[in-house]
Amino acid sequence: MACNFEEGQGNEGDGLPKDTVHEGLISALVSDLGVDSFIEVILLSTWDNVVGPKLCHVWYSDQERCKIGEKCILHVASLTGRDLFHDGSEGEGIVSYKLLLLPQHDVVVNCYKFYGCLKDGRTTLYAFSILMPTRYLNDYMPLYQICETRIVEFTAKFRLFQFKNYQTAIEKIFNDLKAFLIHITAIVRGKLSGTLEIADTWLFSIFKNTTKEEIALLEKAITSHLQTCRCSIVIGSDMKQINKMVRTLAMFNSEKELQSSRINLEDDERINQSYLPDLYLQGLLMELESLPISDIVRSHRPTTIISLHNWEVYRTALPDQHASILQEILKIDLATLWINNNKVTVSLSPQMLTLVEEGALLIEEFLEEMKELPCITQIRAEYIEHFKQKVDTKTYALIEFIESERKQNNALSIDDIKTYLSIRNDNDLIVILATSEYYKPGLCSWLIGQPSLTGYLPSGGGNL
Incomplete structure (x- = not known):
């Protein structure tokens, strides 16, 4: 799914029912997760056909340190609630998301929309919104995929808890939200990118x-x-x-x-x-x-x-x-x-x-050659890049070979693949197959699952 950047606007004259999230936060709607995180607030909101946009709950990472004020939180609840009013196109069970920039509050909002239920059992749209100061956007964006994965998972749990017992659903996801904040913050603090020598x-x-x-x-x-x-x-x-x-x-x-x-x-x-x-x-x-x-x-x-x-x-x-x-x-x-x-x-x-009992031959040769190189940073770093390019070249050749054979409806053979790529053992082939997942997701699973595939390739790891 694409990431949409939008600038949040007010709701004057939009023809919708009057906002009902203007009275301020009350203690029953607020929880403190007790985590020192750059993500300062997570809120849950919905659209109610009777009262309009509705704030369901607010989780502060650390309420005492939070710099995002109530006015901003209520504005986001209103904004996402009205957005839910317009958005009914996604199917139930689908989680869609949007990134909002609120320059007037110096805040970025990552909003995840999903279907849940109301107290009476009716289905409606909800939104989890993650709020952080704008200066942390560059830290957050590389983790977008991880955030989506985690939120999709605890959204599924939240929906299940709602259907089982609507009254206790919010308190049951407290630990999931806390673990999520600890997880994301730890990655940013200990990130490897830009520090590798x-x-x-x-x-x-x-x-x-x-x-x-x-x-x-x-x-x-x-x-x-x-x-x-x-x-x-x-x-x-x-x-x-x-x-x-x-x-x-x-x-x-x-x-x-x-x-x-x-x-x-x-x-x-x-x-x-x-x-x-x-x-x-x-x-x-x-x-x-x-x-x-x-x-x-x-x-x-x-x-x-x-x-x-x-x-x-x-x-x-x-x-x-x-x-x-x-x-x-x-x-x-x-x-x-x-x-x-x-x-x-x-x-x-x-x-x-x-x-793992043995390494691939191409790795064995790579390390033997590394041992012979002078201990000079640039030379060794360049040789590693050369090796990575070698693996990529074989991967491109594998993808091209398989696509060519598929077009001609030829039966695929492990031996033919090894010969074409000059691969000498199964471990080398598995390295190339796994690398192909980076460029052609699903290719490895598709290849192993072909009934016409002849030859033996150990897949490693079994069923439950």
Whole structure:
């Protein structure tokens, strides 16, 4: 869905019923989430055919520090409420969104519209609105996709709570909103983009005398990182070593992906021990046994886990299976919420995490060549870019080959694909297939699912 920038206007002479959100906020409508965040206010509003725009609830991130005044909050409630009056085109269950600029208040509003129900059970449109000072717009925009994902999820929960018990629906999403603010704020504080230097990575310190154990870990870590769409978690007990590995893997991510990644900060102990969903890269001061596997498998991308405790690498299902597993889990979540208000705990089975036992040949060769290079920042950085271009070139060739074969209705063969791309083993092919998801989403799943595909390609990771 496209992001719409609009400038909020007043409502003089628009022919709508008179606004009813002019009396000011009362304590029953206000909650304090107790989070130090650049997002200062979240509000819920709706349109009522009798009274017009209606403010349902206001959540302050930290009410004492909030600089956004009541007048602005009431104006946003009125503005979004009247917008809902005009907007009835989306189907039920669809969440649409809009970005509003309010220069008169120096505030940006991100509004998410969805269908919910009224006290009497009738269906109507609601809006969650996120308010922040305009100066934080550049920090917020790279996280737009993550915000949308989180809000769509707790909107689905809110709708379900409304239908079960309208009176308690608002209080039941308190923890979801608080976790959302902590999540977004932590990414902005520990963002990787603009701070990455090869001198801070293992790729700068790799030499001829680097141990076999270190090389083996790097081979498996980089291979799996690329195979899981460049999404990884690094766990350990030494924050500096964790950050060094995170920065090493970050050398293979795009600048846009680094804006949805974070490193550990010394003054952020609680976040350093908390998994944040849907990031490309993050480090955790945590033991493998303490990882929230049930949350990790709910990520919208497959994930690699690099343990600096035992120098092993694990991963979830690869792209061709991850989406279907996630969809199944989310269905179970909603069904369980309907029954007992608790999120289902997905049991950790051998199929959910796969031990990565070897790296791809192209990664092995890349590291061997890196060891021979002089320890000069520019030379090593340029060689990494050369390697990334090499992977991209093979990816473009794969996409072109598959599209050509499809047009000619030819049967696809794994061996033919390997021969065409000069690929020598399955791990190399999976790296290229996963990279193709960046340029041609769904290609990997489509290819693996073809009944005409001959040959064997391990998909890794299993069903629930």
